[in-house]
Amino acid sequence: MENRFTVLNAAETPEFRQKFKIVFAVLLIIFSLLLIRLWYLQVIKAQEMKERSESNSVRFRKIEALRGVITDRNGVVLADNLPSFDVVYMPSAAKDHERMLERLQIMYQRKNLQIDLNRQIPKDVRPYLPVRLEKNVGMEKIAVVEANSVDLPGLFIDVFPVRLYPQGEITASLIGYTGEVCKDDLESGRADYALGDIAGKYGVEQVLDSYLRGRNGAELLEVNVHEKEIKNLGRIDPLPGYNVIMTIDAALQKAAWQGLAGKAGAVVALDPRDGAVLAMVSTPSFDPHLFNLGIAGDEWNKLINNPLSPMTNRVVSGQYPPGSTYKLIVAAAGLEEGIITPQTKFFCDGTFTLGSRTFRCWKKGGHGHVELHRALVESCDVYFYNVGRLLGPDKIAKYARLFGLGQLTGIDFPNEKNGIVPSEQWKMARMKQPWLPGETISIAIGQGYNLLTPLQLANAYAAFANGGTLWQPYLIQRIETIDHKPFKEFRPAKKGALPLSKNTFDLLSSALWGVVNEETGTGRAARVPKVDVCGKTGTSQVIGLPQDPRARRDKRILDIHKDHALFVAYAPAKNPEIVIAVVVENAGGGGAVAAPIARQILEEYFRNGKPKEEAAIMAQRPRQEITNP
Numbered sequence: 001m002e003n004r005f006t007v008l009n010a011a012e013t014p015e016f017r018q019k020f021k022i023v024f025a026v027l028l029i030i031f032s033l034l035l036i037r038l039w040y041l042q043v044i045k046a047q048e049m050k051e052r053s054e055s056n057s058v059r060f061r062k063i064e065a066l067r068g069v070i071t072d073r074n075g076v077v078l079a080d081n082l083p084s085f086d087v088v089y090m091p092s093a094a095k096d097h098e099r100m101l102e103r104l105q106i107m108y109q110r111k112n113l114q115i116d117l118n119r120q121i122p123k124d125v126r127p128y129l130p131v132r133l134e135k136n137v138g139m140e141k142i143a144v145v146e147a148n149s150v151d152l153p154g155l156f157i158d159v160f161p162v163r164l165y166p167q168g169e170i171t172a173s174l175i176g177y178t179g180e181v182c183k184d185d186l187e188s189g190r191a192d193y194a195l196g197d198i199a200g201k202y203g204v205e206q207v208l209d210s211y212l213r214g215r216n217g218a219e220l221l222e223v224n225v226h227e228k229e230i231k232n233l234g235r236i237d238p239l240p241g242y243n244v245i246m247t248i249d250a251a252l253q254k255a256a257w258q259g260l261a262g263k264a265g266a267v268v269a270l271d272p273r274d275g276a277v278l279a280m281v282s283t284p285s286f287d288p289h290l291f292n293l294g295i296a297g298d299e300w301n302k303l304i305n306n307p308l309s310p311m312t313n314r315v316v317s318g319q320y321p322p323g324s325t326y327k328l329i330v331a332a333a334g335l336e337e338g339i340i341t342p343q344t345k346f347f348c349d350g351t352f353t354l355g356s357r358t359f360r361c362w363k364k365g366g367h368g369h370v371e372l373h374r375a376l377v378e379s380c381d382v383y384f385y386n387v388g389r390l391l392g393p394d395k396i397a398k399y400a401r402l403f404g405l406g407q408l409t410g411i412d413f414p415n416e417k418n419g420i421v422p423s424e425q426w427k428m429a430r431m432k433q434p435w436l437p438g439e440t441i442s443i444a445i446g447q448g449y450n451l452l453t454p455l456q457l458a459n460a461y462a463a464f465a466n467g468g469t470l471w472q473p474y475l476i477q478r479i480e481t482i483d484h485k486p487f488k489e490f491r492p493a494k495k496g497a498l499p500l501s502k503n504t505f506d507l508l509s510s511a512l513w514g515v516v517n518e519e520t521g522t523g524r525a526a527r528v529p530k531v532d533v534c535g536k537t538g539t540s541q542v543i544g545l546p547q548d549p550r551a552r553r554d555k556r557i558l559d560i561h562k563d564h565a566l567f568v569a570y571a572p573a574k575n576p577e578i579v580i581a582v583v584v585e586n587a588g589g590g591g592a593v594a595a596p597i598a599r600q601i602l603e604e605y606f607r608n609g610k611p612k613e614e615a616a617i618m619a620q621r622p623r624q625e626i627t628n629p
Contacts, residue, residue, distance in 0.1 A: 061130070062196070065214030066161050068241035070175060070204060073477060076250040078171050079205070082164040084292070085142055087134040090154040104133075104152060107144050132196070135293045136162065162292040163205075167250065169285040170257045173313040174248070174475075176203025177288035179295075201291065203313070204244065204475065207412055211479055211488075214241035242487055243480045247276035255604035256281040259597035265584035266314035266454040269601060272462035272570060272579045274492035275471025277411070279580075279601065280455075282314040316416040319451040320583055323538030323590065324379045324522075325568050326400075326446030328464065328508060331376060333399035334387045335504045342507055345371045348382035352441065359385055359441050362539070376511035379522045379537060381445050388444020393435055396443060397423040402498055403460035403470070405452050410472040410495065419456055422449035447541060457568055458581035465534070465570040465579055467505065468498040512536055513573050516595075525595040526569050528602045534576075535569030535598065537590035562586040567594035571602055578605050 070079035087104075091097065108115050116134055133155075134141070145155050163178050165171065179201045181193045191210060193199060200209035217238030249269075256267035260283045269279040286303055303311055312318065334340040350366035352359040361367070361381040367374070375383035388396060400406060406421030420426075422443055424435040442448030452460075455473060463470040472493040479488040512534035515523040522537040541563055565587040570576040580601050582594040 061158070061219050063217035063219060063236075063238045064161055064198065065216050065238035066240040067163065067178070067198070067214060068212040068243045068479075068482075070212070070244045070246065072246055072248045072250040072253075074249065074251075077166055078246065078248070078250065079175050080164045080166065081161045084136040084160045084162040086132050086158050086160045087137055087141065087145055088130045088156055088158040089133050090130050090156070100152060100154065101133075104145075104155065107148055107152075108141070111140060111144060113140055113144070130158070132158075132160070135160070163288070165288045167253070168289075169287060170253055170281070171248075171250075172203075172285045172288045173282040173310075173315075174203055174253075174280045175288065176205035177201055177291040178205055179291045202311075203413070204246070206414060208244055208476070208479075212241040212244065215239040240482045243482065243484070245477045245480065246475055247271075247278065247477050248280065248475065249278045249605075251604055252279040252601055253281060255279075255601045256597070257283070259582075259600045260584065263584050263587060264308050264314075265582070265587070266318055267580065267582050267597065267601070268315045268454050268458045269578055269580045269605075270458050270462045270473060272466040272471075272576050275459070275462070275473045276477075276492070277473050277475050278578060278605075280313075280315050280475075282312065282318070284308050284310040286310045313413070313415070314583070315454045316411065316413050317453070318583065319417050319419055319453055320564055320566070321448075321450050321540035322446035322452050322457060323540035323564070323566050324381075324446060325457060325461075325536050325538035325566050325590075326443075326450060327376060327379065327384050328512070328536055329399050329403055329405075329460070330384055330387055330391070330396060330444055331372060331508055331511075332464075332498075332500055332504055333391055333395055335372075335507065336399070336500060337391060337395055339390045340372060340387055342372050345369045346375075346383045346386040348380050350382070352382045352385040354385075354389070354438055354441055357438050359438075372507065373511045373514065374520075376508070376536070377514040377518050377521045379515075384444045385441050388440050389437075391440075391444075393440050393443060394423050394425075396440075397421045397426070402496065403463060404495065405456050405460060409453075409455055409459050410493075411455065412475060416455070417453055419452040420449055446538060454581045454583045457566070457583075458579050461536075461568045461570060461581070462579040463496075463498055464500075464505070464508070465576040468500060469494060470496040470498065509534060509573065512570075516569070522591040523567060523569070523595045525591060526567065526599045526602070528571070528599060528606065531571050531602065531606050532573035533569055533571045533599075533602060534573050535567060535595070537595060538566030538568070539588070539590045540564045540566060542586065562588055565590045565593035567591070567598050569595075569598045569602065571606070578602070 066081050067079075069077060069081070071077050089097075089100070105115050137157075142157050145152060145157055149155065165175060165177075167175075177200075178198050181195070181197045181199045185191075185193050185199055186195070191199070191213075194216075197216070198213070200206040200212060205212065215238060217236045219235040252269055256269070256279045260267060260281065263283060265283055267279060267281045268277065270277055284306070290299055335342075347369050348361055348363075348367040350361050350364050352361070359381070362379065366382065367378055367380045370378070370380050370383050372383075374380070397406075400421045406419055408416050408418055422439070427433060427435050427439075427449070439448050443450050459470065459473055472495045474490055474492070476490045478486055478490065481487055513532060515521040515537065516526050516533045516535045517524075523535045526533055526535050563586070565584040566582065567590045568579070568581045570579040580598045582597045584593050584597070587593040
């Protein structure tokens with residue numbers, strides 16, 4: 001009894017009552033705060049919470065299709081796919097986009113991570129379509145996003161395929177690159193592009209984009225308020241693009257690249273038996289991976305403002321005076337028109353005078369009395385001045401066009417140029433001026449108004465090497481499904497024929513062999529042991545040096561006024577398998593600069609190359625043109 005009274009008395013003490021009041025007050029405050037918070041959410045934020053709950057319930061996700069793989073003729077991969085881990089934002093998950101971005105930046109800064117958000121979130125984004133904030137992020141940023149999903153509403157990591165180019169710059173001007181579609185793509189109507197799609201932007205990637213791109217898939221995901229997946233509501237699987245097998249030989253491509261060694265120029269190699277392109281290199285080039293993540297403005301400006309034009313494929317778009325490589329055509333015209341015979345001689349003392357003007361031979365002392373064979377072997381300018389004067393511009397132009405010059409080759413590649421084959425009619429139409437006799441002398445050695453592309457030069461010599469068939473060059477062997485079943489094949493197509501007699505072929509072939517193999521030949525640097533190489537050197541003038549003596553001593557000015565070096569070759573002499581055209585800009589003589597590059601490629605080809613028995617069979621089959629699927 002005493003104990004019960006003791007407890008009651010303690011409860012009535014002032015100290016107990018004071019503690020009880022404090023505890024009651026704390027509980028009342030907590031309860032009040034909960035009520036206020038509940039009222040705030042249920043009344044003040046009711047509409048926002050309702051919208052947020054509803055908008056976060058379903059997420060639409062586009063599944064990008066894998067682009068087809070591009071390989072060379074031997075299966076070496078030239079373009080493949082690589083996974084990119086991207087930071088993606090779903091606009092419906094948060095109203096304050098800027099605040100969300102600020103939070104992400106703060107979290108990056110805490111981890112000492114570079115802030116590289118490539119776009120601001122526009123006010124009028126579609127709430128259910130994701131916005132890609134960063135591409136190809138590292139594991140540190142992936143961890144930041146995943147670990148802070150509660151504080152970063154709407155952010156998640158998505159896997160997105162990007163292009164991998166194992167050969168890098170070596171094949172960039174040929175294969176091209178990919179990038180996100182732009183306004184022009186969407187409005188062109190060429191394909192069913194949608195905003196955010198990836199398309200080929202250059203080279204083979206662009207030409208065959210309709211085959212390579214595949215078809216995107218999609219899925220609907222049920223997610224919670226933090227954008228975490230709860231359930232997959234439906235999925236359409238993507239369809240991968242077709243694989244492309246090219247005619248290119250990656251080993252020859254690399255040999256050509258190494259031969260140019262950073263010089264500005266172009267190299268193209270063809271199979272003369274069917275027109276297949278074995279190598280196509282243009283320098284300087286560019287890194288195609290720059291475009292995977294969206295190229296920065298300063299990087300793009302560097303590329304397009306570079307005076308050496310790295311974004312131009314010189315093989316099809318570069319136009320150069322052919323120089324002495326043109327002498328083969330002038331010689332063929334002279335023989336076929338009966339202007340000269342193999343025994344016809346002209347005297348070369350180093351100069352040729354026409355009226356008041358003097359034209360010079362590259363050899364100051366001259367070649368003396370020279371006939372056709374020696375004139376080609378030693379590249380005597382005076383001999384061809386005489387032949388050109390007797391032929392006239394129109395007959396020279398006639399044979400140049402028969403060799404495929406002055407017109408598109410028809411290769412399936414963008415931005416091919418026509419070149420120029422001048423004639424009296426051409427000059428009157430173009431310049432409204434009559435032809436001058438001195439202009440015939442210049443074009444007879446491949447100068448003056450003459451312009452051609454390296455591809456045209458190679459194709460002209462390929463027609464001569466194979467006995468007279470002018471092929472349409474082509475880059476694609478076939479297109480296959482992802483499981484390597486054939487979908488489309490591309491076969492050689494004849495463009496024309498050279499109406500030259502067997503005697504003309506034999507005479508000129510012997511002379512081209514002498515250019516490389518005789519002791520006085522200008523192309524001796526192209527010799528390959530145990531291989532009969534035929535070829536022709538060329539040196540084309542650019543523009544004359546300025547008269548200012550100070551300018552003539554400036555190395556930079558001297559460099560851009562140097563001659564272009566050219567060399568074209570085929571081998572073996574009998575039954576040729578490869579034709580190579582080399583152009584090196586502002587480099588000097590063709591025999592000294594361009595011929596050694598051709599030799600490197602020939603050495604690579606005959607070290608690893610095998611006779612292509614299928615070429616003769618392929619040549620008999622009609623070629624299928626590229627059409628949209």
